[in-house]
Amino acid sequence: MIKVYYGSAIIISFVGLILIIAWKLLNWAWLKPKKLENKLREQGLNGNSYRPLYGDLKDNFKMRDEAREKPIPFTNDYITRVLPFLHQHVGKYGQNCFTWLGPVPTINITQPELIREVITRINEFQKAKTNPLVRLLFPGLVSLEGEKWAMHRKLINPAFHMEKLKLMLPAFRASVTEMTDKWENSMSETGSSELDVWPDITNLTADVISRAAFGSSFEEGRRIFELLKEQTQMTIRLFKSVYIPGWKYVPTKNNRQLKKIDEDIQALLKGIIDNRKKAMDAGEAAKNDLLGILMESNIKETQLSQSHGNNKRLLMSFRDIIDECKLFYFAGQETTSVLLVWTMILLSKHQDWQMKAREEILAVFGQNLPDVDGVNHLKTVTMILYEVLRLYPPVLAVSRRIYDQDTILANKLCVPEGxxxxxxxxxVHHDPKLWGDDVNEFKPERFSEGILKATKGNLSFFPFSGGPRICIGQNFAMVEAKIALAMLLQRFSFELSPSYTHAPTTSITLEPQYGAHLIVRRL
Known part of the structure; x- marks a missing residue:
């Protein structure tokens, strides 16, 4: 009798568990999305009706894949190639529309006043908690929230102060010199050569990050970049599918491979950090690279915390330091490489601005190696880089998600929870209402009086995001780009090769799909 009772209880419990799971899946996959859709339509927002699980994902990636098959004439208006689904969607439903990222509705926002509110109200508008396997590529500061984010930001900040960037200058110049020497050696007796500069630019920025992050350990850094490239390609494939809660625990081939790559990257970083910690424990001074500055900042803040009676362990754990180094590797390399390559492409197209930039560089530095103080006097170069960032931002959009409760923006838009x-x-960067009818023309003079004047006080220029979560490495990226561009223009001129094919495309960042084929001439 007792056995029958317990057997029935187990069956009832099992059936109850199945029903609970089924209800949660039904709510996640259908009921909640439809509820959110009704809330958005009640406000006058429009978009496709929700389709179970995938929403607009399949259409989005199908149109993007089709667009990638054809290059376009040289134009700075390339939305139909990189964001064809959004372009069609806005044409159909207007700027105030929403799309479906799987079962999650995503409101398209282009009004500067709404953007300002979103990026400043960081406790309400948080980073989206995406597929946990995707987050392997974006650990550290970029994915943290709340108190831990604030603490990490405080600890990392010193590494990006201008006085610290000055100490990294030899690393910048050494990497650029290696690349330019290689170009010189490849040139014929005529002093010119056709080069696809894109692979060399990506190798350059990888080398700079390796040196700046780990000093003399930059050879080890190259292996980390190889693994990151592999992880990036696998992560891009994940964007095309809907993540089902708990799927990361299923031992599929893709899941196992992603985790193995992540473990290999962590092992390499751990070895570098272990060696540095042993050296510091033995009394060696902290080095002036990212890792040294980060570890020194962490120790100082921990000691300060302990002196005030808070006996916590190190504020940033070993794993935290590994995650931040990994993020610096990926984000630092990607951002600067795309900024540099599009700058070279646009200066090849616009020879007048190339000449103006070279004249300024030679007036400031002559043939001497650039330094940070001189870089601050490169007004024309700064204008050019800003205009490149406007026309070809490394990242095309920034997303945030509401997790707690419905939130009102500017008293006119309610963003529902979820x-x-x-x-x-x-x-925003290509909006003629904000930038004028010549919005798609390359006109660096827009920024002749700085960003504030160029934007008329609007938040209409935010290539590094903005607000409290603005990219912590933006100064690093800008100084690196200026140093590299100055050294290139001191030694070479460049123009578009007849074989150059204009094909902006996105993987994680905005890249030239078929490379950047230029005619490079020794001066």
Whole structure:
């Protein structure tokens, strides 16, 4: 009798568990999305009706894949190639529309006043908690929230102060010199050569990050970049599918491979950090690279915390330091490489601005190696880089999600709990209402009096995001780009090769799909 009772209880419990799981899946996959859709439509927002699980994902990637098959004429208006689904969607439903990222509705936001509110209200509008396997590529500061984010930001900040960047200058110059020497050696007796500069630019920025992050350990850094490239390609494939809660625990081939790559990267970083910690424990001074500055900052803040009676362990754990180094590797390399390559492409197209930039560089430095103080006097170069960032932002959109409760923006838009907002950097940077009818023309003179004057006080230029979560490495990226560009223009001129094919495309960042084929001439 007792056995029958317990057997029945187990069956009832099992059936109850199945029903609970089924209800949660039904709510996640259908009931909640439809509820959110009704809330958005009640406000006058429009978009496709929700389709179970995938939403607009399949259409989005199908149109993007089709667009990638054809290059375009040289134009700075390339939305139909990189964001064809959004372009069609806005044409159909207007700027105030929403799309479906799987079962999550995403509101497209292009109004500067709404963007300003989203990026400043960081406790309400948080980073989207995406597929945990995707987050392997973006650990550290970029994915943290709340108190831990604030603490990490405080500890990392010293590494990006200008006085610290000055100490990294030899690493910048050494890497650029290696690349330019290689170009010189490849040139014929005529002093010119056709080069696809894109692979060399990516190798350059990888080398700079390796040296700046780990000093003399930059050879080890190259292996980390190889693994990151492999992890990036696998992560891009994940974007095309809907993540089902708990799927990361299923031992599929893809899941196992992603985790193995992550473990290999962590092991390499751990070895570098272990060696540095042993040296510091033995009394060696902290080095002036990212790792040394980060470890020194962590120790100082921990000692300060302990002196005030807080006996916590190190504020940043060993794993935290590994995650931050990994993020610096990926984000630092990607951002600067795309900024540099599009700058070279646009200066090849616009020879007048190339000449103006070279004249300024020679007036400031002559043939001497650039230094940070001189870089601050490169007004024309700064204008050019800003205009490149406007026309070809490394990332085309920034997204945030509401997790706690419905939130009102600027007293006119209610973002329901569970929905996302997408701040379209591309659309804002190419909006004729904000920039004028010549919005798609390359005109660096827009920034002759700085960003504030160029934007008329609007938040219409945010290539590094903005607000409290603005990219912590933006100064690093800008100084690196200026140093590299100055050294290149001191030694070479360049123009578009007849074999150059204009094909902006996105993987994680905005890249030239077929490379950047230029005619490079020794001066």
């Amino acid at each position: 929905a996302m907002v997408s701040l379209s950097i591309y659309q």
